[in-house]
Amino acid sequence: MLEVARMLSLLLQLAFTSFVLLSSVNTGNAGITSTFIRSEWPSTDIPLDNEVFAVPKGHNVPHQVHITQGDYDGKAVIISWVTDDEPGPSKVQYGTSKNRYDLTAEGSMTNYTFYKYKSGYIHHCLIDGLKYDTKYYYKLGSGDSSREFWFQTPPKIDPDATYHFGIIGDLGQTYNSLSTLEHYMQSPGQTVLFVGDLSYADRYQYTDVGLRWDTWGQFVERSTAYQPWIWAAGNHEIEYMPYMGEVIPFKSYLHRYTTPYLASKSSSPLWYSIRRASAHIIVLSSYSSFVTYTPQWMWLKEELTRVDREKTPWLIVLMHVPIYNSNEAHYMEGESMRAVFESWFIHYKVDVVFAGHVHAYERSYRISNINYNITSGDRYPVPDKSAPVYITVGDGGNQEGLAERFRDPQPDYSAFREASYGHSTLEIKNRTHAVYHWNRNDDGKKVATDSFILHNQYWASNIRRRKLKKHYLRSVVGQVST
Numbered sequence: 185m186l187e188v189a190r191m192l193s194l195l196l197q198l199a200f201t202s203f204v205l206l207s208s209v210n211t212g213n214a215g216i217t218s219t220f221i222r223s224e225w226p227s228t229d230i231p232l233d234n235e236v237f238a239v240p241k242g243h244n245v246p247h248q249v250h251i252t253q254g255d256y257d258g259k260a261v262i263i264s265w266v267t268d269d270e271p272g273p274s275k276v277q278y279g280t281s282k283n284r285y286d287l288t289a290e291g292s293m294t295n296y297t298f299y300k301y302k303s304g305y306i307h308h309c310l311i312d313g314l315k316y317d318t319k320y321y322y323k324l325g326s327g328d329s330s331r332e333f334w335f336q337t338p339p340k341i342d343p344d345a346t347y348h349f350g351i352i353g354d355l356g357q358t359y360n361s362l363s364t365l366e367h368y369m370q371s372p373g374q375t376v377l378f379v380g381d382l383s384y385a386d387r388y389q390y391t392d393v394g395l396r397w398d399t400w401g402q403f404v405e406r407s408t409a410y411q412p413w414i415w416a417a418g419n420h421e422i423e424y425m426p427y428m429g430e431v432i433p434f435k436s437y438l439h440r441y442t443t444p445y446l447a448s449k450s451s452s453p454l455w456y457s458i459r460r461a462s463a464h465i466i467v468l469s470s471y472s473s474f475v476t477y478t479p480q481w482m483w484l485k486e487e488l489t490r491v492d493r494e495k496t497p498w499l500i501v502l503m504h505v506p507i508y509n510s511n512e513a514h515y516m517e518g519e520s521m522r523a524v525f526e527s528w529f530i531h532y533k534v535d536v537v538f539a540g541h542v543h544a545y546e547r548s549y550r551i552s553n554i555n556y557n558i559t560s561g562d563r564y565p566v567p568d569k570s571a572p573v574y575i576t577v578g579d580g581g582n583q584e585g586l587a588e589r590f591r592d593p594q595p596d597y598s599a600f601r602e603a604s605y606g607h608s609t610l611e612i613k614n615r616t617h618a619v620y621h622w623n624r625n626d627d628g629k630k631v632a633t634d635s636f637i638l639h640n641q642y643w644a645s646n647i648r649r650r651k652l653k654k655h656y657l658r659s660v661v662g663q664v665s666t
């Protein structure tokens with residue numbers, strides 16, 4: 185009897201110890217590799233005759249309409265579109281009430297050839313001197329072929345301005361791409377931060393390359409005509425295709441998609457920055473030189489000194505190739521840029537770095553590897569409170585399919601990873617907090633698969649919090665005394 189009791193007590197002890205051990209594993213800091221099985225459509229491009237690519241009828245009708253920010257601070261917009269029949273006009277009529285277009289702006293036209301493909305007439309028109317936080321209506325084309333759209337300007341640059349960004353990467357033009365786009369459009373996102381690889385037209389040959397740029401322009405128009413997309417270039421924009429005699433990098437992309445690079449003193453449309461509401465957004469080019477003393481390196485060094493966290497508390501960096509990536513796809517491709525820029529990201533306390541390229545989702549903890557040293561042997565990323573969160577959203581849904589093979593085991597720095605299609609949103613609430621969501625397509629718009637509160641890297645420090653409190657108390661006292 186005594187023996188049985190002892191056995192029972194031993195078993196109970198064993199069960200209790202196992203429970204404690206298992207609990208500590210579950211609540212520990214280990215990252216999550218999601219085992220979600222998604223039901224995806226085949227990764228093939230939508231056929232050319234599908235209605236998503238349909239061009240409206242009419243002589244010289246404007247199509248492939250897209251807008252982007254046109255200056256440093258959000259008071260200008262660049263409107264771009266294509267016409268097929270005539271080279272002009274490149275005129276935009278606009279105003280603040282529907283059907284009343286008091287203002288006009290004149291843009292310019294460009295076109296290009298790619299192998300035997302001849303592009304349509306591509307128009308870019310800057311409209312500036314806009315009022316903040318205002319809805320503008322604009323009209324392109326004339327007579328029966330005219331088309332009307334609208335956009336909303338951002339609030340003025342202010343540290344507590346709220347703003348809602350969407351983040352999309354590697355979109356392409358498949359049914360999965362359409363699903364991503366439609367899901368994003370159901371969100372309250374006001375501007376898209378696009379992390380490169382737009383059309384995947386370079387997967388085609390000869391005249392089909394240009395043709396698939398056209399279809400993509402038409403495909404995304406439902407969103408790009410109504411809100412700015414902030415462009416970063418990816419490898420699918422390079423289009424170095426010597427077998428067709430096409431060797432000028434980024435030829436199609438640069439003709440079609442403009443950026444306000446001069447406003448941020450950049451020498452190339454491939455890297456630049458903008459300020460929008462309470463965010464300073466830096467766009468880098470993974471496929472342009474960035475080592476020490478190159479133009480991109482020199483520009484970024486200067487631009488980081490111009491960031492004023494008192495005015496734009498949120499410092500966001502966009503690039504195509506992720507610096508931290510534990511997927512087998514494109515593993516270590518971001519290492520060269522990490523070696524050059526990571527110490528600056530830490531020094532300037534970048535809040536978040538968004539990248540694409542890998543066709544899966546991954547989020548890191550705040551870590552850095554700036555102690556890496558080829559002689560000392562320090563070589564593993566460590567937790568670092570000054571480091572940004574690195575997020576890969578190359579999961580827009582292009583024809584290359586998902587990157588399903590993650591490296592095993594999941595490295596300590598990887599917080600969450602999953603090979604599904606989707607998009608992210610970043611909702612800035614004020615200078616200290618933003619709400620981040622990654623939305624898996626299969627869940628519909630209501631479910632955020634990965635979400636967290638992003639604390640601002642500048643205003644989250646104790647000194648700044650005290651300053652904020654003092655500032656707040658002063659404003660309350662001011663309100664009471666007036």
Ligand SMILES: [Fe+2]
Binds near residue numbers: 418419420504542
């Ligand atoms: Fe890519």
